[in-house]
């Protein structure tokens with residue numbers, strides 16, 4: 001029997017363990033935390049968006065960069081496969097209004113409990129509080145409550161996650177030892193995250209926590225409808241996350257970026273201009289905006305903040321502002337707050353089996369690889385798909401030896 005050591009018990013590592021143990025390998029999972037899959041449990045707090053129901057041809061366009069190995073892994077474990085797999089764990093799923101797929105329980109704990117029971121029944125050993133700290137020749141060194149331990153295996157899989165929410169276990173401390181071992185790792189950057197905006201104190205007091213609903217946002221990523229939330233620091237929420245990668249790249253490249261929103265997406269510019277021009281010029285700006293464009297509250301205040309006096313007095317220029325209001329971004333929020341991270345092990349550093357070229361017999365999967373995707377279930381799907389692909393790569397490699 002072959003022994004496989006998996007370091008990291010998140011969705012990628014657990015999925016790889018299931019495939020390997022089902023194929024007859026003796027699997028031990030090592031995790032630095034007192035329990036596994038803490039980030040999966042946290043994802044459950046917002047309903048556990050497992051995957052997305054849009055047509056698969058569109059689904060795969062969400063991943064950047066669209067690396068061949070990643071797409072091949074997704075081809076082999078599509079959203080329908082994930083839903084069928086979740087069903088086998090007793091998690092019936094439903095499709096939400098935006099096409100996102102959730103378990104009916106809207107949390108992760110029942111699914112995780114059933115999954116861990118299955119893994120135990122397959123004979124998998126889970127060793128928590130075993131933190132990998134580096135390589136020792138072919139073996140690994142883990143820090144444990146009983147001191148340092150050398151770990152060996154016929155094959156090793158790392159599924160250590162990215163760098164967001166480090167207190168849940170994925171702190172990206174693996175980056176330096178991997179680079180020292182000759183693995184090319186792109187810097188980890190925040191993804192699916194908010195931005196700082198220079199709000200004044202009064203605005204924060206009035207509107208922090210307020211949703212801005214039924215708008216569209218435009219960036220290099222295209223135009224998407226949705227909503228976002230005013231935070232104490234700036235802006236966050238699903239519509240911001242959908243554009244956060246392109247806004248982040250623009251901030252990095254140009255040193256400045258605007259979150260551009262259409263506050264009246266249901267009306268054409270021509271119609272809106274007509275509606276605004278029809279307003280009594282002597283009425284207050286608030287009344288003109290409310291009657292002419294249907295805007296009040298936080299939306300009207302945003303218009304005041306990010307338009308000039310001249311624009312407010314000219315229906316044509318005001319229309320242009322309302323259809324493309326630029327909210328200037330100061331900086332991206334820290335990676336610790338992000339839903340996920342971009343960057344990681346470059347696909348050039350692995351082969352088609354997800355094996356590190358610099359360390360034959362060592363495989364990698366999940367968010368520690370260099371890909372990113374928006375929220376919508378794309379993250380978990382790819383973590384599980386690459387976990388499965390790496391497990392199959394291990395089986396293939398072990399058989400070929």
Ligand SMILES: Cc1cc2nc3c(=O)[nH]c(=O)nc-3n(C[C@H](O)[C@H](O)[C@H](O)COP(=O)(O)OP(=O)(O)OC[C@H]3O[C@@H](n4cnc5c(N)ncnc54)[C@H](O)[C@@H]3O)c2cc1C
Nearest residue numbers: 008010011012032043049132161169170366367377379380
């Ligand atoms: C708030 C929040 C909500 C989210 N919601 C969703 C959602 O609804 N849908 C979705 O698709 N995605 C969601 N995600 C993202 C998703 O949870 C992650 O992309 C996914 O968990 C990554 O899986 P992974 O197995 O690659 O890594 P992780 O889940 O991060 O697991 C890595 C594991 O490795 C362990 N580890 C790390 N370093 C070491 C070490 N040195 N030694 C030993 N063990 C180590 C960690 O303790 C951890 O258990 C959310 C993320 C957050 C933060």
